[in-house]
Amino acid sequence: RRVRIDVVTIFPGYLAPLREALLGRAIEAGLVELGVHDLRDWTHDVHQAVDDSPYGGGPGMVMRPQVWGEALDAVLAAGPARLVVPTPAGRPFTQATAQAWAGEERLVFACGRYEGIDQRVVDSYAARMPVDEVSIGDYVLVGGEVAVMVMVEAVVRLLPGVLGNPVSAQEDSFSDGLLEGPAYTRPVSWRGLDVPEVLRSGNHAAIARWRRDRALERTAARRPDLLDALPEDALDRADRAF
Numbered sequence: 001r002r003v004r005i006d007v008v009t010i011f012p013g014y015l016a017p018l019r020e021a022l023l024g025r026a027i028e029a030g031l032v033e034l035g036v037h038d039l040r041d042w043t044h045d046v047h048q049a050v051d052d053s054p055y056g057g058g059p060g061m062v063m064r065p066q067v068w069g070e071a072l073d074a075v076l077a078a079g080p081a082r083l084v085v086p087t088p089a090g091r092p093f094t095q096a097t098a099q100a101w102a103g104e105e106r107l108v109f110a111c112g113r114y115e116g117i118d119q120r121v122v123d124s125y126a127a128r129m130p131v132d133e134v135s136i137g138d139y140v141l142v143g144g145e146v147a148v149m150v151m152v153e154a155v156v157r158l159l160p161g162v163l164g165n166p167v168s169a170q171e172d173s174f175s176d177g178l179l180e181g182p183a184y185t186r187p188v189s190w191r192g193l194d195v196p197e198v199l200r201s202g203n204h205a206a207i208a209r210w211r212r213d214r215a216l217e218r219t220a221a222r223r224p225d226l227l228d229a230l231p232e233d234a235l236d237r238a239d240r241a242f
């Protein structure tokens with residue numbers, strides 16, 4: 001099964017890193033097909049204008065619907081797809097979102113800039129296909145390109161054959177609802193700091209318990225919201241010490 005990913009942007013060069021390393025190999029292996037399109041290819045004026053002033057006033061500029069409509073009609077002509085529009089006002093993009101999208105045949109990402117894209121673009125396509133307005137986090141970026149890089153990486157790593165060691169969905173970090181605990185490798189002592197004894201004990205039950213305790217401790221300290229979101233039966237008696 002292969003996934004076709006198309007990205008429309010006024011900065012196609014911004015997406016070049018997608019063709020490096022792991023994702024680049026997935027593309028070469030034919031697991032992923034990636035198309036990056038310059039939105040300005042669908043302008044017709046000498047200035048290649050893609051933005052205009054916002055109705056109702058306010059700061060900045062808004063991206064014009066006509067150009068986006070022609071670009072997306074052209075890209076979507078290749079077949080049905082899920083349209084993804086990154087925006088600070090989007091629903092949170094989570095591991096669950098990545099899991100869901102990993103099952104799609106085609107994803108088309110519309111990267112906005114300025115203050116975003118005229119809302120009628122989303123509204124007009126939402127009438128005929130799944131359209132997701134998503135945000136990768138509670139901070140403000142200048143455009144959607146970085147968000148698309150994040151989302152494409154999170155999705156493509158889930159595709160069979162992409163990762164060398166295919167972590168199963170339930171083993172993936174965040175899948176048990178807790179943060180990953182600390183990791184260690186050689187040397188056993190480094191700048192006066194030693195690897196925790198238990199990890200070298202060979203006692204796999206003790207190691208599993210220690211790792212769970214560290215994950216619970218870290219989650220309670222850094223992401224208490226994740227603890228609150230755990231299903232009732234997720235924490236056993238030993239877990240409740242945290």
Ligand SMILES: N#Cc1c(-c2ccc3ccn(Cc4cccnc4)c3c2)n[nH]c1N
Nearest residue numbers: 086087112113135136137141142143144147
């Ligand atoms: N996903 C995501 C995002 C974005 C994001 C995404 C697309 C666009 C297109 C334009 N802008 C700039 C902009 C627009 C409106 C207000 N403020 C800034 C973007 C920001 N910012 N932060 C995130 N987590």
